Amino acid sequence: MTVLIEAQNVEARYGPVLALRGVSLLLREAEVVAVLGANGAGKTTLLRILCAALDPDQGSVKFLGRDIAGSSPDRLVRQGLAHVPEGREVFPLLSVRENLIAGAFVRRDRAAIAADVDRMYGYFPALRERRDRHAAVLSGGEQQMLAIARALMSRPRVLMLDEPSLGLAPALVKEIFTLLRRINRESGVSILLVEQNAHQALSIADRGYVLELGRIVLDDWSERLAANDDVRESYLGIRDKGLRGERRWRRKKRWR
Ligand SMILES: Nc1ncnc2c1ncn2[C@@H]1O[C@H](COP(=O)(O)OP(=O)(O)OP(=O)(O)O)[C@@H](O)[C@H]1O
C-alpha cells in the first residue's frame, strides 16, 4: 500500500516543555489509523505538525513522499490533505451550505462541487435540513458533522481529525464514527483520527498508536490494542470488565 504520510522522529517544544519526543508514524492509502492519548499527551501538537500548521523542532514529515517543511496548510489541502481541527471551527456566520462550498475552495469544477454538497447531505441528513441556517446555531454534533463534511469537500486523500468526539453524547459519537468508516470504504480516503475516546476510535480503526507524554509507547492493529492489558486499563478503563472501571477512568481524567 502506498504510504501517504510518514513522520520520522518528530520533536516539538513549547519553551521548556517537550511536547513530542521522537514520534514516528505512517498512514497508508485507504487506512483508518487512530492516535490515542490522554489530555496533554501531544495529540493536537502532532496533528498540527502533520498538516504544516506548526513546524517541528526536529524530525521530518513527508506527504506523498515529499517533505512538507516550508509548505503551507493551504497548499497541502490542494495536494489532498484535509484537517478538522480541535474545536471544529466552522464559519459561524456562513450558512451550512456556504460552509460546505467554502471547503471546496481549492476546486473550480462547479458542477462537481454541487454534486458533492449533495453527497454530503446524503451522509449527514441533518445538514440538509439546516442547509440555510447559520453554522453558529447548529448543535455541537451538527457542527462536528459540518466540519467533517466541509473538510471532505476538498476531495482529500487524507482526512485528519482532532478529537471529533469531544463534548458529544456517546450515541452521536458512534454515529459519526460509523459514518467516517463508511466514507473511508466508499471513497478510499485515508483517515488519521486523534482521540481520547479509545473505545470508539479503535472500533473503526485498522491500526492505532498510543501517545503518552509526547512519546509513542505502543503501535499495533486495533484488535490487538483493544486486547492489550495496559490499553484496557489506561484507555478503556477496563480493570474488572465492568462499566464502573470506565466511569472511574473518566472521572480521573477530568481531574488531571
Ligand atoms: N501553545 C502552547 N504553549 C505552551 N505549551 C503548550 C502549548 N500547546 C500545548 N502545550 C503543552 O504541550 C503538551 C501537549 O499539548 P497538546 O495540546 O498537543 O496535547 P493534547 O494531547 O492535544 O491534549 P488535549 O487532550 O487536552 O487536547 C501539553 O503539556 C501542553 O500543556
Ligand SMILES: [Mg+2]
Ligand atoms: Mg488536543
